[in-house]
Amino acid sequence: MAVLPVFDDDDILPAWQLNALRNEIERVVIATFSDNTRTNKPLFKVRRTSNQSITQNTDTLVVWQTYSEDPDGMWDPAVPNRVTSKRAGVWLLMAQERYPLSASGDRAGKIMWNGTSVFDNSIASYKGAARNDGEGTTLSLGCIKRLGVGDAIYLNTWQSSSTAQNLTSGAAEDDDFGGTWLSGVWLGP
Structure with a gap:
């Protein structure tokens, strides 16, 4: 760990030393108080924009189609059923x-962590x-969970009616009401 020097009134510091x-001050602040240099907390919210048909008596991962919030790129459309902690x-x-x-x-x-087994990962x-x-x-x-970098989060659904049922999407401007979504917000280290 670096030691912070003491200066006199007559000291002139070069730019490299000031930097x-x-x-070092930023490192100490982040280690002590979390990352207060960010303008926002890490968060995500992914959602459906159309219905997803769910076969009866079959555990099914929800496939996300877009995001409302994802400043850290935790959702990858190439793997649309997973959100990865960064x-x-x-x-x-x-x-x-x-x-x-x-x-x-x-x-x-079921919200699932690091796997898709409803018995092992819920x-x-x-x-x-x-x-x-x-x-x-x-x-x-909802739940509170300690995640590591690279941990995967999934949402599973299941229904037992006599036919397939649709998991519904929300209105385009109101994805919180009437829709299917998954979200998370980082609370701290």
């Missing part, structure tokens, strides 16, 4: 799954009966 001091630390993960009106079966959702889960009134069925999931 080295700035770098910042180690504690994360608040949240998801919503929306199904239309239906009188039969159950609906289930970190948040919800299961409820289908709804045939109002807005249909909404599943809300």
Whole structure:
């Protein structure tokens, strides 16, 4: 670790020494207080822009079609069902799954970490009966999870009606209500 020097009033510092001091102060601040040099916290929000058909009694990964927030490029359209952490630390993960009106079966959702086995990789889960009134069925999931750089987050869905059901998308300007999405915000180191 570098030692910060002491200066007199008559000292004139060259630019390289001032830059080295700035770098050391920034390193100490980040190590002590987190990365306060960023203008925003790491976060992401991916969502569906059209319906996704879900076969009955089949665990299915939700395939994301776009993002609302992703300043760090955590979602890659080449692997559209996965979000990859680019910042180690504690994360608040949240998801919503929306199904239309239906009188039969159950609906289930799971946030999964570093794998797609619903039995081995689930970190948040919800299961409820289908709804045939109002807005249909909404599943809300959330958890706090410590992630490392490169950790993968997935959203799984399942339904047990007698036929395939659509996981719905939200309105173009209102992806929070009526749609299916996955989001996360970094809380700290």
